[in-house]
Amino acid sequence: MQDLYITMPDNSIWTVPICIIAQNRAEYYKDDFDGSIKRSLDEDTLPFFAQNGFEVIHWATNNMNWDEVKDYAILVKKPETDYQEGWLNGEKDIKESPDKYNHSYNDFYDTEFLLTESIKILERYIASLNLEINCLRDYIKDGKIHEQDDTFYTSRLYEKVKEKEMYLWQLKRYLQK
Numbered sequence: 001m002q003d004l005y006i007t008m009p010d011n012s013i014w015t016v017p018i019c020i021i022a023q024n025r026a027e028y029y030k031d032d033f034d035g036s037i038k039r040s041l042d043e044d045t046l047p048f049f050a051q052n053g054f055e056v057i058h059w060a061t062n063n064m065n066w067d068e069v070k071d072y073a074i075l076v077k078k079p080e081t082d083y084q085e086g087w088l089n090g091e092k093d094i095k096e097s098p099d100k101y102n103h104s105y106n107d108f109y110d111t112e113f114l115l116t117e118s119i120k121i122l123e124r125y126i127a128s129l130n131l132e133i134n135c136l137r138d139y140i141k142d143g144k145i146h147e148q149d150d151t152f153y154t155s156r157l158y159e160k161v162k163e164k165e166m167y168l169w170q171l172k173r174y175l176q177k
Helices: 018-028 037-051 051-061 084-088 106-109 111-141 147-176
Strands: 004-008 011-016 074-077
Touching: 004 018, 011 111, 018 037, 018 051, 018 111, 037 051, 037 111, 037 147, 111 147
Parallel strands: none
Antiparallel strands: 004 011, 011 074
């Protein structure tokens, strides 16, 4: 499986699985294939993307937004910002927090608040892992990856999902008490 690597303005580098981009294009062209996303993917998008990597980049850039891929994106290189320099010499001011960040000082010591935020993050991470597993299954089924070559990677993903789901269950259970 291949990923699209994106260098952001802050010089961080993110990856997005190409299967996410392919799925988006296949959904767009499904009506040309009697409404079948699978046929659109198998007969059009995957061969088209396989011919030229530029087409993947072109489709992602011109037909998708960051909001559509951010839950599947993985940070592979942190920003190169010198935060110590900013901390020491950056412009500083005291202002009211925007509503979405308007938590009292005590919220950061509020177990329920922290657990709820952790649950949201874990749910997004588990969804991303499950999507990656489904992409691998599709590639294996279509013969693009030999199952024995990818068994180790797939089993590691399953282990991660199980581990995170157990942790998520424990957090939710604790939150209900």
